[in-house]
Amino acid sequence: MYHPTTRVLAVLELLQTHGRLSGAEMAARLAVDTRTLRRYIVTLDEMGIPITTERGRHGGYALMAGFKLPPMMFTNDEALALAIGLLAARSLGFAEAAPAVASAQAKLERIMPANLKRRVRAIDETVRLDMIRAVAPQDNDALVTLSSAALAQQRVCLRYRAPDGGETERDFDAYGLAFRGGCWYVIGMCHLRAGMRSFRIDRIVRAEPRPVSFARPAGFDALGYLNQSLALMAREHAVEVLLHTDLKTASAHFHGALGVFEQVADGVLLRCTADDIDWFAGYLAGLPFDFAVRAPEQLRTSLAKLAERLLRMTRTLR
Numbered sequence: 001m002y003h004p005t006t007r008v009l010a011v012l013e014l015l016q017t018h019g020r021l022s023g024a025e026m027a028a029r030l031a032v033d034t035r036t037l038r039r040y041i042v043t044l045d046e047m048g049i050p051i052t053t054e055r056g057r058h059g060g061y062a063l064m065a066g067f068k069l070p071p072m073m074f075t076n077d078e079a080l081a082l083a084i085g086l087l088a089a090r091s092l093g094f095a096e097a098a099p100a101v102a103s104a105q106a107k108l109e110r111i112m113p114a115n116l117k118r119r120v121r122a123i124d125e126t127v128r129l130d131m132i133r134a135v136a137p138q139d140n141d142a143l144v145t146l147s148s149a150a151l152a153q154q155r156v157c158l159r160y161r162a163p164d165g166g167e168t169e170r171d172f173d174a175y176g177l178a179f180r181g182g183c184w185y186v187i188g189m190c191h192l193r194a195g196m197r198s199f200r201i202d203r204i205v206r207a208e209p210r211p212v213s214f215a216r217p218a219g220f221d222a223l224g225y226l227n228q229s230l231a232l233m234a235r236e237h238a239v240e241v242l243l244h245t246d247l248k249t250a251s252a253h254f255h256g257a258l259g260v261f262e263q264v265a266d267g268v269l270l271r272c273t274a275d276d277i278d279w280f281a282g283y284l285a286g287l288p289f290d291f292a293v294r295a296p297e298q299l300r301t302s303l304a305k306l307a308e309r310l311l312r313m314t315r316t317l318r
Helices: 004-018 023-030 034-046 076-091 097-111 114-126 141-152 222-231 247-254 277-285 297-316
Strands: 051-054 060-063 154-161 167-180 183-190 195-200 204-213 237-243 260-264 267-274 291-295
Touching (some): 004 034, 076 097, 076 114, 141 154, 141 167, 167 204, 167 222, 237 297, 247 260, 267 277, 277 297
Antiparallel strands (some): 051 060, 167 183, 183 195, 237 267, 260 267
C-alpha cells in the first residue's frame, strides 16, 4: 500500500500535469474516497501549496495560476532520458551549450535522490556520442527564432551568408528544422527564389519575424526533405541503380541519406547524384547484395575496372 505522504505528493503531481481535475476523477486515480482526497488537499494547503477549489458540477481542484514546482521525482528511465538528452545537447552544435548543459544538470541534481544523481553522472562521464563534426552557429538566436516561427507559422526576414561570403536577404516561411552531417538546417518556402530551399543555420546572419502568417504543410518531415534534396542536388552524374534487396536493408546500408529509394517489383531503385563516380563504384562494390546499374555508363565502366583490379590483386597473393 502507498504511504499517505506518497499520495499527497501524487495529488500535487496530478495537478501539475493536468491543470484542473474534479474531485471524483482525482479520487479515482488515487484509489481513495473524496473525503480522504480533501484531507490531502488540506495537507498541501498547510505546506504552502496554493490550490484553488471550485464547487459545483464543473468544479474541481487546480494549482493557483502561475505557481510551479520543480519536478518532484524521476524514474530510472526518466533519469536516463534526461542524461542522454543533456549529453546530446552538448554534442549537437548548440552555441554556448556546455555552460547551459552544466547549469541544467546542476539544477536537476539538486532535486534528485542520490541514486539517480549517480546514474546521471555516470552517463555524463562515461558515454560519448559520435557528433564531433558538429558546426556551431554564432549563437542560438537564429535557431530559437526559426523554430518558434515554424511553430507559430509566422514568416521571417532572413539574411543569409553564402560560402563565398556574399549576403542575400529574403522573406522565408520556416516549415521545420533538422540536424544532419554536423550542421543545423532550416527548411521552408523561400520567397526570393519562389521555391523550397534549405539553409544552414550557422550561415544565417539575421532572422527577424514578419507580421505575416503562412500555412505549413501537414505532417512536413524536415529531415526527410533535407535528405532527399541533398541526395538529388545538382552534381556531375545522375545515378540509377536497382538494388536486389528490400527497402529496410537498402536504407540501412546507405544510412538513409546517400540517395532516394523507391520500392519496385524486382527490388529497390536507388536514385542519386555523384561527382566522384569511382568513389561511388567502390561504395557499391562493398554492398552485401547484388545490384544492376541503370545509369550512367561511366559507373558500369568504373565497376568493371574495379573488378579487374581486385581480380589482379587476388592473383598476386597466390
